[in-house]
Amino acid sequence: MTASPAGPEWAAAMRALAAQCGRAPSAHNTQPWQLRYEDSGVGVYWDPMRALPVSDPTGRDLFLGLGAYLETCLVVAAGAGLGADVVVDVDRAARRVAWLVPAAEPYATRFTANDVASRRSARGPYAAGPLPDDVLDEAAALVEDAGGIRHLPARALAPLLARADRWMFAAPEVTAELREWLRLRPSHPRYAQDGLTDRALGLSRAEAAGLEMMLRPRVYGTFRRAGLPAALAASSRGLLRGEGTALVLVGPAAAGPAELVALGRALMRSWLALAVRGLATHPLSQILDCPATAAELAAMLDLAAHERAVAVFRTGRPLIEPPRSARRGG
C-alpha cells in the first residue's frame, strides 16, 4: 500500500486498518473512540456511553485513552506505508477529539503494528527486580514532548493502593460503573467485545464468581458498611510486594483535553517501548482518582505546583502470560 495524498482511497485504506488500531488500550477497556470517515480525513469522536462519567468525571482517562488511540493509529498506518497525521481539534459539544489526516510521509516511529498487537496490560505477578536504568531513560525520552516520567519502587505504592481500593469500593456509584464493565464469566454477552474479563483480571473461576456475588447490588448494598470494601480491596494486596518498579507520567497541573491527548500519545509510546522488551504494564488509576492518595503520591514524588500525575502503573516481566484483551469487532 502506498501513501495517497487525500481522498476516498486514503480514508478507505485507514478504514481497512481499523481493527489493528482498535488494539489501543483504554480505561476499563471501553474503547471510547468513534470514527467518521470523510474524504478529507477521519474524524475521531468519543461515545458518551463509553466514557466513565462517575469514575473519570474530569475525562482524564478518556483523553489519555483517546491520545493512546491516535498514536496507535499513526503507528499502524505507518506500518502499512500510509502517511497520516493527527490534528487535535477538541469539541466537547460534538464529542470530537481530533482528525486523522493524510500526510505526505508515513509517521516516523520505530514501533510496528506487531508491537501494537503484542502489547499487554498484565495484572498478575511480575518477575522480581527493578527496571534497568536504560529502560527508564528510554521511557523518559519518549514522553518528554508532553511531560515527564518519574519512577519509584512499586512497594512504595502498596499503602496508597490499599487505601485507594477501599475508597473505590466504598463508593456505590464508582463500584456500579465498574460492574457495568466487568465480564466475569465467559457466557457474558459482551465477553469477547469489551470490558474487563475474569481472565484479563487474572481471576480463577472461584474468585470471579466470588467477586460477581459480592458486587451484586443487594449483597453490596447490605455489606458495604460491614467491611466489604476492605475485603474487595484485599485482592490486590500482594501485587506490589517485591522489588518491582512503578512509573508515573507527570504532566502540567492545568492539563486540559489537548494536553491529555498529547500525554496519552506519550504514554502509548512508553508502553510500546516496554512491550518491545517483553514488559507489560498495570495501571493503578484509582491512586489518582482517590483525592487523598493522589495528594500522597504528589508529595512522595515532590511534584511542583505546576505538575500533576496523570497516569501511574507498575511495569515488569509478567510471570504469567497475560491474555489478549477483548475488542469490539474481534
Ligand SMILES: Cc1cc2nc3c(=O)[nH]c(=O)nc-3n(C[C@H](O)[C@H](O)[C@H](O)COP(=O)(O)O)c2cc1C
Ligand atoms: C488511561 C488508562 C487508564 C487505565 N487504568 C487502569 C486501571 O486503573 N487498572 C487496570 O487494571 N487497568 C487500567 N487500564 C488498562 C486497561 O484496562 C486496558 O488497557 C484494557 O483493559 C485493554 O487491555 P490491554 O491493555 O491488555 O489491551 C487503563 C488504561 C488506560 C489507557
